[in-house]
Amino acid sequence: xxxxxxxxxxxxxxxxxxxxxxxxxxxxxxxxxxxxxxxxxxxxxxxxxxxxxxxxxxxxxxxxxxxxxxxxxxxxxxxxxxxxxxxxxxxxxxxxxxxxxxxxxxxxxxxxxxxxxxxxxxxxxxxxxxxxxxxxxxxxxxxxxxxxxxxxxxxxxxxxxxxxxxxxxxxxxxxxxxxxxxxxxxxxxxxxxxxxxxxxxxxxxxxxxxxxxxxxxxxxxxxxxxxxxxxxxxxxxxxxxxxxxxxxxxxxxxxxxxxxxxxxxxxxxxxxxxxxxxxxxxxxxxxxxxxxxxxxxxxxxxxxxxxxxxxxxxxxxxxxxxxxxxxxxxxxxxxxxxxxxxxxxxxxxxxxxxxxxxxx
Amino acid sequence: xxxxxxxxxxxxxxxxxxxxxxxxxxxxxxxxxxxxxxxxxxxxxxxxxxxxxxxxxxxxxxxxxxxxxxxxxxxxxxxxxxxxxxxxxxxxxxxxxxxxxxxxxxxxxxxxxxxxxxxxxxxxxxxxxxxxxxxxxxxx
Numbered sequence: 234x235x236x237x238x239x240x241x242x243x244x245x246x247x248x249x250x251x252x253x254x255x256x257x258x259x260x261x262x263x264x265x266x267x268x269x270x271x272x273x274x275x276x277x278x279x280x281x282x283x284x285x286x287x288x289x290x291x292x293x294x295x296x297x298x299x300x301x302x303x304x305x306x307x308x309x310x311x312x313x314x315x316x317x318x319x320x321x322x323x324x325x326x327x328x329x330x331x332x333x334x335x336x337x338x339x340x341x342x343x344x345x346x347x348x349x350x351x352x353x354x355x356x357x358x359x360x361x362x363x364x365x366x367x368x369x370x371x372x373x374x375x376x377x378x379x380x381x382x383x384x385x386x387x388x389x390x391x392x393x394x395x396x397x398x399x400x401x402x403x404x405x406x407x408x409x410x411x412x413x414x415x416x417x418x419x420x421x422x423x424x425x426x427x428x429x430x431x432x433x434x435x436x437x438x439x440x441x442x443x444x445x446x447x448x449x450x451x452x453x454x455x456x457x458x459x460x461x462x463x464x465x466x467x468x469x470x471x472x473x474x475x476x477x478x479x480x481x482x483x484x485x486x487x488x489x490x491x492x493x494x495x496x497x498x499x500x501x502x503x504x505x506x507x508x509x510x511x512x513x514x515x516x517x518x519x520x521x522x523x524x525x526x527x528x529x530x531x532x533x534x535x536x537x538x539x540x541x542x543x544x545x546x547x548x549x550x551x552x553x554x555x556x557x558x559x560x561x562x563x564x565x566x567x568x569x570x571x572x573x574x575x576x577x578x579x580x581x582x583x584x585x586x587x588x589x590x591x592x593x
Numbered sequence: 594x595x596x597x598x599x600x601x602x603x604x605x606x607x608x609x610x611x612x613x614x615x616x617x618x619x620x621x622x623x624x625x626x627x628x629x630x631x632x633x634x635x636x637x638x639x640x641x642x643x644x645x646x647x648x649x650x651x652x653x654x655x656x657x658x659x660x661x662x663x664x665x666x667x668x669x670x671x672x673x674x675x676x677x678x679x680x681x682x683x684x685x686x687x688x689x690x691x692x693x694x695x696x697x698x699x700x701x702x703x704x705x706x707x708x709x710x711x712x713x714x715x716x717x718x719x720x721x722x723x724x725x726x727x728x729x730x731x732x733x
Contacts, residue, residue: 280643281623339625343713347622470712478690486684490716493689498714504706554694561696568705 236320269293269314285338285404295404297331300513302327302399303353308434311401325397330513331454334505337404340498344411349491351422359483360429372544373485375435376476377427380492383439383469384420386445387499388413390461394454408502415495419469422488427482438540444531455517456524461574462503464528467569468536470496471562479548504573511574522575526582533587542591556592563588595729598673599632599666603730604639604649610724611646618644618721624717626710629661631654631701632669636661639721641714659707662688664698670732674724683721686695688719 242248254261276283289295293312297328305311306327307319326332334340365373391409398406427434448465451457469538470493477489516523535541536559545555563584570578579585596602601688611618618624624641631637640648655661675686678720684690691698692711702708711718 278643280645343623343625347716474689474712475694476688478684478693480684486687490689492721493712494714494716498708501706501709501713504709557695558693565705565708568708572705 236384253562267314269312281342284342284405289338295402298333298401299328300329301512302329302401306399306403308400311403322400324399324413326402326454327399328392329402330510332398332402332405332458332506333503334405334408334511335503335509336505337408340502341408341411344415344495344498346407347494349418351418351425355422355425355487356483357425357429360528363482363484365481369481369547370432371435372547373476374427374432375540375544376472376548377423378435379438379441380423380469380472381420381427381434381440382445383465384416384418384464386449386467387416387461389421390415390449390451390457394457397454412499412502415498419492419495422491426484426488436540437546438535438538440534440538441529441541444528444535447528447531451524453520455507455521458503458506459521459525459575460528463507463569463573464512464525464566466496466499466503466530467566468532468562471501471558471565475545475549475558507573507575515574518575521579522578524579525570525575529578529582531585537587537591552591556588560588560590595731597731597733598725599635599637599669599733601637601649601651603725603728604630604637606728607721607724608639608646608649610616610727611641611644613720614724614727615644618717621717621720626659626714626716626718627657628718629655629658630653630669631661631663632705633666641717641721655701656703659702661701662675662692662698662711663701664691668697672722673732674731676723676725680726682719684693688722689715 251261263430271294272286272288272293274283274290277287278284291312295311298311305319306317306321306324307315308322309315309319363370390455395406395409401407413424424434426432432529444465448457448460451460473492473494473496475489477493480486480489490524507521513553542555545558546552549555549558566584567577567582568578596606611672621644625643625644627640629636629638635650638648638650638653638658639646672682672686672691676682682688688698692700700708700711702711
């Protein structure tokens with residue numbers, strides 16, 4: 234059922250009377266006499282233009298947001314004058330530590346600045362002269378198929394949470410909207426890569442699907458952020474590096490490099506978000522670690538699945554290089570978990586067992 | 594005017610290229626990092642802000658940098674020669690490949706957030722070194 238305004242404004246005599254007064258030249262201007270605090274917002278570093286950090290001063294800035302927002306559940310922007318009677322939009326995420334990262338504004342500005350367009354920026358014609366053999370061509374398309382699924386679900390994950398976040402946290406909401414665009418671009422770019430020329434999509438992976446379902450179904454936003462931004466995108470970032478390093482043409486080099494940079498913005502937000510959450514509410518560590526136990530089981534399924542592992546082996550020319558890649562990526566992932574305040578996860582994670590198994 | 598590699602003058606020339614090739618770096622987007630290039634035993638500091646390299650220098654405390662790319666001088670020289678020959682690093686000589694496959698170039702860092710800046714800005718940092726294609730470099 235749609236929300237219905239409490240008044241029928243078209244029939245409200247008070248509204249009609251006020252409109253008639255304005256039409257008669259009698260301006261009330263009461264809204265002009267009540268003003269939010271004035272600040273001196275100017276670009277502090279001209280090269281960046283006017284940034285969110287430049288305008289985040291006084292009551293407009295995030296420093297005064299309390300840990301639990303109780304004063305504003307409406308659509309009113311942070312720092313605006315709040316008249317009585319504003320409707321509640323029913324936000325569920327009203328704790329600052331549940332969503333906040335001091336990096337969010339910076340990552341939002343950076344993500345827009347480092348944008349790229351798959352249609353024009355990728356040197357697609359380089360695929361015409363690609364020197365890959367047939368099996369490697371198919372292997373690359375198989376990996377692309379997985380990235381399309383990852384991009385689509387990772388556009389859905391922030392979409393599932395952003396509307397539940399209080400407007401006071403608008404920097405994080407902006408960033409989540411950008412994450413949707415970034416994830417959509419992953420899906421778009423790798424779908425184009427798979428289908429270019431006489432290409433084709435590969436086989437969908439049940440194990441990847443299980444992992445993505447776990448990420449999507451995370452029960453809280455911190456769990457969703459940990460599983461998507463920290464865990465999933467740590468591995469996506471590594472796969473971007475692997476694709477760029479194994480590239481035989483300018484397209485795969487470009488896509489791998491851009492996938493790496495875009496994935497790392499997800500990672501950077503995830504680490505900083507969780508770090509700040511752990512500082513504010515350290516007791517959350519256990520539930521997050523418990524969630525990541527399940528997510529990492531999904532990661533093992535994905536990385537060990539034939540649809541993932543075998544294309545990587547074909548592109549790398551053997552299992553050994555893939556084992557070394559997995560081992561290094563696991564090291565970097567566990568470093569990030571520790572930096573996020575989740576402690577040393579190696580002992581409880583199933584990932585090291587997979588790395589040992591593959592490494593022989 | 595020829596510049597010797599490795600030398601501070603080489604990095605100063607690359608710094609100047611980020612101003613002259615502003616459009617190239619603007620297209621790649623913001624890059625905000627202080628990182629190092631350790632060539633043999635010598636550490637060069639490089640500071641990027643917005644689209645430009647603001648400062649280069651020699652020495653200093655690597656702990657104050659986001660990350661340091663460290664490799665024997667011979668490897669760096671091969672990379673610069675490849676850039677000069679091909680107009681940009683080939684896939685085998687790119688920073689990504691050198692740090693990813695076999696880690697012949699090490700990425701040294703104090704914390705993972707600094708380390709991740711290498712990945713966030715890799716395209717810009719690669720382009721920074723690729724600008725050597727415009728220089729008259731004497732690899733010594």
